[in-house]
Amino acid sequence: DTEVTQTPKHLVMGMTNKKSLKCEQHMGHRAMYWYKQKAKKPPELMFVYSYEKLSINESVPSRFSPECPNSSLLNLHLHALQPEDSALYLCASSPMVGGSTDTQYFGPGTRLTVL
Amino acid sequence: GDSVTQMEGPVTLSEEAFLTINCTYTATGYPSLFWYVQYPGEGLQLLLKATKADDKGSNKGFEATYRKETTSFHLEKGSVQVSDSAVYFCALGGGSQGNLIFGKGTKLSVKP
Numbered sequence: 001d002t003e004v005t006q007t008p009k010h011l012v013m014g015m016t017n018k019k020s021l022k023c024e025q026h027m028g029h030r031a032m033y034w035y036k037q038k039a040k041k042p043p044e045l046m047f048v049y050s051y052e053k054l055s056i057n058e059s060v061p062s063r064f065s066p067e068c069p070n071s072s073l074l075n076l077h078l079h080a081l082q083p084e085d086s087a088l089y090l091c092a093s094s095p096m097v098g099g100s101t102d103t104q105y106f107g108p109g110t111r112l113t114v115l
Numbered sequence: 116g117d118s119v120t121q122m123e124g125p126v127t128l129s130e131e132a133f134l135t136i137n138c139t140y141t142a143t144g145y146p147s148l149f150w151y152v153q154y155p156g157e158g159l160q161l162l163l164k165a166t167k168a169d170d171k172g173s174n175k176g177f178e179a180t181y182r183k184e185t186t187s188f189h190l191e192k193g194s195v196q197v198s199d200s201a202v203y204f205c206a207l208g209g210g211s212q213g214n215l216i217f218g219k220g221t222k223l224s225v226k227p
Contacts, residue, residue: 031213033213040220043159043217088158090158102147103208104208105161
């Protein structure tokens with residue numbers, strides 16, 4: 001089983017709202033990732049968690065706040081977003097960070113629209 | 116730094132045509148190479164991968180060979196179907212920070 005699940009599938013929020021995206025994997029992977037994908041562009045890395053600790057934050061604005069409650073779950077808390085934050089948010093996992101053979105498996109994504 | 120250059124589309128083919136999508140890379144060390152596919156409205160799915168020089172990845176009729184001498188990982192399929200219409204991303208992995216480096220993506224449309 002190489003499934004990564006994400007909820008919700010779609011999310012519409014106002015600029016003053018607070019919402020959260022959820023990602024889950026049960027493959028025993030110890031690395032989890034958040035990517036942002038704008039239309040007709042490749043995914044851009046936002047955050048990397050390794051063994052439930054944040055290892056990379058790619059200069060993402062503080063209105064995005066990641067959380068890794070346990071090795072299977074990854075959340076992305078959203079607050080005071082801007083319309084330009086509208087995008088597809090993808091979660092991925094891999095057995096570990098780094099190494100030459102670790103494949104990242106992606107979830108179906110959350111389509112976020114900020115009004 | 117490491118990078119991936121992928122042929123830009125869109126690519127439009129008739130059903131049963133031969134497909135090639137070119138991908139070349141620049142990297143230090145010995146990265147793994149991947150092809151991911153993204154169908155409309157969906158996330159990325161791993162299509163195939165290769166972890167060392169001369170490895171051939173294959174899946175669902177698609178193939179790509181890791182060519183170190185030409186730093187290439189071209190995607191091929193002998194006979195495409197309408198259901199293959201999607202965006203294809205070439206990616207380079209194995210970085211110490213665990214990040215994938217993606218090409219810009221190639222949109223493939225297959226007409227009946």
